[in-house]
Amino acid sequence: MTSPARPNSGPPADGCAELRATVDAACAAAHSAQEAHEQASEHTRVLRRELAAAQHAREEALQAADPGLRSAEKAAARDTYRLAKVNADEDAVREATAVYAKAIDRINRAANLARRAVEEATRHLEQTEAAVQEAERAQQTARLHSDQAEAACLDARVRLAACEEDTISPPESEHATVFEPHAATGGHAVAINESSDGTPLVIESMVSGDRVALELAAARMAEYAGLTPAESQLQLQELVEAIVAAAAHDGYIVFDTDHAFWSTLTFEEARDVIAALDRLGFVFEPSEGWHAGRVPAPSDLSMALAYAGLDARNMRDLPTAEDLLALPASIGVDARAFLAARAPEMTVDNMVRALDRRAAPLEALWNEWGQVRPILLADRHSLGSVPG
Numbered sequence: 026m027t028s029p030a031r032p033n034s035g036p037p038a039d040g041c042a043e044l045r046a047t048v049d050a051a052c053a054a055a056h057s058a059q060e061a062h063e064q065a066s067e068h069t070r071v072l073r074r075e076l077a078a079a080q081h082a083r084e085e086a087l088q089a090a091d092p093g094l095r096s097a098e099k100a101a102a103r104d105t106y107r108l109a110k111v112n113a114d115e116d117a118v119r120e121a122t123a124v125y126a127k128a129i130d131r132i133n134r135a136a137n138l139a140r141r142a143v144e145e146a147t148r149h150l151e152q153t154e155a156a157v158q159e160a161e162r163a164q165q166t167a168r169l170h171s172d173q174a175e176a177a178c179l180d181a182r183v184r185l186a187a188c189e190e191d192t193i194s195p196p197e198s199e200h201a202t203v204f205e206p207h208a209a210t211g212g213h214a215v216a217i218n219e220s221s222d223g224t225p226l227v228i229e230s231m232v233s234g235d236r237v238a239l240e241l242a243a244a245r246m247a248e249y250a251g252l253t254p255a256e257s258q259l260q261l262q263e264l265v266e267a268i269v270a271a272a273a274h275d276g277y278i279v280f281d282t283d284h285a286f287w288s289t290l291t292f293e294e295a296r297d298v299i300a301a302l303d304r305l306g307f308v309f310e311p312s313e314g315w316h317a318g319r320v321p322a323p324s325d326l327s328m329a330l331a332y333a334g335l336d337a338r339n340m341r342d343l344p345t346a347e348d349l350l351a352l353p354a355s356i357g358v359d360a361r362a363f364l365a366a367r368a369p370e371m372t373v374d375n376m377v378r379a380l381d382r383r384a385a386p387l388e389a390l391w392n393e394w395g396q397v398r399p400i401l402l403a404d405r406h407s408l409g410s411v412p413g
Contacts, residue, residue: 041188051181058174065167069160079153083146090139102128189395228401232360241408249396260390267383269311272363281355297333314353
């Protein structure tokens with residue numbers, strides 16, 4: 026969700042003040058437009074439920090008004106009347122005739138009521154269908170306005186970030202302009218400290234689990250953003266978690282090649298098996314293992330292997346139930362490759378699009394991105410080390 030405005034932050038250059046005001050206004054408008062879209066969507070959902078109920082009510086009314094039912098009832102009343110007349114005296118015949126007349130009158134009145142019920146149900150159905158169509162048009166209009174407002178908010182943030190980045194004084198201005206992982210992973214990531222390809226960037230260290238880099242980056246960010254180091258660290262931690270989760274969702278996963286199960290598969294086969302398990306409802310989450318604790322059974326793995334084009338019967342030593350519980354520990358996420366592929370420049374629009382729905386909770390960070398990006402794309406060693 027787009028936040029209406031960011032809190033007053035630290036001291037970017039005065040030359041960016043107008044752009045900061047534009048961001049506040051544009052993103053507040055985007056927030057209002059998104060709320061309007063959500064309200065229109067909820068109204069449409071309510072009307073669709075009413076439409077389903079109206080359709081059901083009309084079906085019931087049509088069944089109750091079935092002329093065949095009236096004909097059967099009249100035939101039964103007629104048979105009863107004829108039977109009552111057999112060997113009956115004059116008084117009995119008169120009574121049977123009166124009963125028969127009342128039955129026919131009751132049946133006719135019931136038929137009239139049933140027809141009116143059908144007419145009323147049909148009228149309500151038509152009104153509800155019209156209301157749904159109008160609500161859907163309103164929802165589409167609200168979505169268009171929301172998308173346009175969100176694009177305006179993002180565009181304003183891009184221009185603000187560029188302005189603020191231009192005002193950052195050295196050494197922060199001496200940073201990379203494109204993210205390129207220092208380790209060529211080839212589908213299997215190596216740890217930062219195992220790479221001899223150069224000094225990692227700050228963001229590269231952070232997504233690889235370097236807590237010290239995160240703390241130091243947070244401290245540097247706090248100097249510019251007018252936040253406490255703890256607040257900055259929380260924002261950066263949420264950023265890292267969003268990047269890793271998005272990378273996992275997009276298939277940037279890696280496997281322990283020494284693992285008894287993964288070692289029997291190629292990288293592509295292993296990725297296909299994880300994707301098949303995901304379709305079966307067993308979702309790998311970097312932060313929690315199997316999502317919601319839903320662990321696949323050996324039979325589920327056999328099915329996933331089949332979906333991946335593999336025959337479990339031809340494989341030895343498949344994971345047991347206990348092994349499957351611990352399987353996520355043998356799966357990693359190549360967040361560096363994800364960033365290089367999806368957000369190589371790490372501009373705010375790069376990042377928002379790459380993270381998709383995971384970008385929404387990071388609104389405050391996007392508002393400061395012109396000051397944050399140079400820190401993240403700086404040489405890891407430029408941050409020094411934690412005092413003491």
